Amino acid sequence: MNVITRFAPSPTGYIHIGNVRSAIYPYLFARQNDGKMILRIEDTDRERYVEGATDLIEDTLKWLGLDWDEGPIVGGDHGPYFQSERLEIYHRWARKLIESGRAYADPTPAEKIDEYRRECTEKKVPFLYRNFRPTETPEWEPGIPLRFKAEPKDYNWTDAVMGDMHTGPEVLDDIILIKKDGYPTYNFAHIVDDAEMGVTHIMRGVEYLSSTPNYLAIYEALGLEHPVFVSLPHILAPTGNKKLGKRDGAKSVTEYRDDGVLPEAMLNYLVSLGWNDGTEQEIYTKEELIDKFSLDKIQTSGARYDETKLYWMNGQWIRRIFDEQGCSALYDRTEGFWPEVAMNSSEDYRKKVLAIIYDRLKVLADLREMTRYFFEEPKLDLDMLVNNKFLKKMSESELESLLKATVAKLTAVSDWTADNLQNALNELLAETDKKPAELFSLIRIAVSFAPFSPALNLTLEVLGRETSLARLNTVARSI
């Protein structure tokens, strides 16, 4: 089969964590089957339309590495890819329904409909518009909504994730096909578009599962085969049991990019949240995902969004890129994440800093706070020194003489390399008869005044002889 999938967002704002999976899964599935992925913008609701939202959507997909074969920017044979530009197409299909007696113009005023609805609520019976179908229906013309004429019956179908489904006639109703403003509803537009575009698999959130019988009825009335339905379970908010939405503070996908989350990690996390291949593998490249993805292993229950695990995975990816592709590969990803002062130093120096600090990054933005002292003189904070748990038992004069001994020892190091520095530090340890915790804490704090830093010899090596000795001297004098 020639697989064609699509991602069909409405341009109402940014793409957030809760809904990006309905772009990822169809992408993986299309690539796996050498099929096509279509991007279609569902902009039929003029009230919710947000200027610039389409750019945001495209931006997000590109960042995640999800390219599309047809759609905005790239074009294609089944355009236009904005629903607002396809109005005649919907009207054409709508007329077929009118001609076959399966759609009617509904002149009933909205207030009247509300009244029906209230009536049903009071009587505690389900509200079905088909029970209030108007007896006289006018010709369909602009300004009057067009409704589907339901023929209640049972439906059986298979959902690729949820399995065999069955519903009775009570779920079928006269849903609106074309709104009074002439724009189609989602319910109608997506069916027409998917048919015209040859879409074979529809992947969307489970919230559409309940509407599926109504869609089935429309496919039937239109004489269309329906595509494979793939219902994706919700991603749940960190607390409560509701699906993750903007109201729960669901961040936009690109917000994570700005924090220094790698697209590899984001993709990896989002896919594995609700899908796994049955093995114990955790880290997957995009290629592996394309290779191993399968619809039948998509989870049926909702999965809670866990930012902590995302960050853990990001750390894994940061290390993986460094270890497998080298320092430069990781460095290329760090643009914009360094503290401003770092720009006064050379790229080469920044790479050296990255090489010793990368394994403690959770997000790239950590560089901003974690590397300052490599690029500017740290602020002297003697309290930090004196109150350190290993140093507080020593007198100030003892600290001072230790620092002086350190300066003397390190000054004698002719070749300022990590190995030589480590040797010198080891000798110093023996000569001063101090524990590593005491001596090394002292030196570490004196050169960085940071809550933590990489291994001492590496830190000193990168800092360089001049800077290291100067900082030690400054502290020795100030104590």
Place this chain on the structure above:
RNA sequence: GGUCUCGUAGUAUAGCGGUUAGUACAUCGGGUUUUCAUCCCGACAAUGCGGGUUCGACUCCCGCCGAGAUCACCA
């Protein structure tokens, strides 16, 4: 209220009639010459409840309970 879906540790999951119920994140403890992190080792911790079917149920069936979705001229 009708209809539909879901239910393994705090979280994400493995399991597909017989297992000491596995793994990862988180948490707690320990190790790797300081710190933070990485890495390694260890600990804690789960089959919603009740009936069946079966020699034997997390697994199959039924009921209950709990959670969610939907019932818009929004998608």
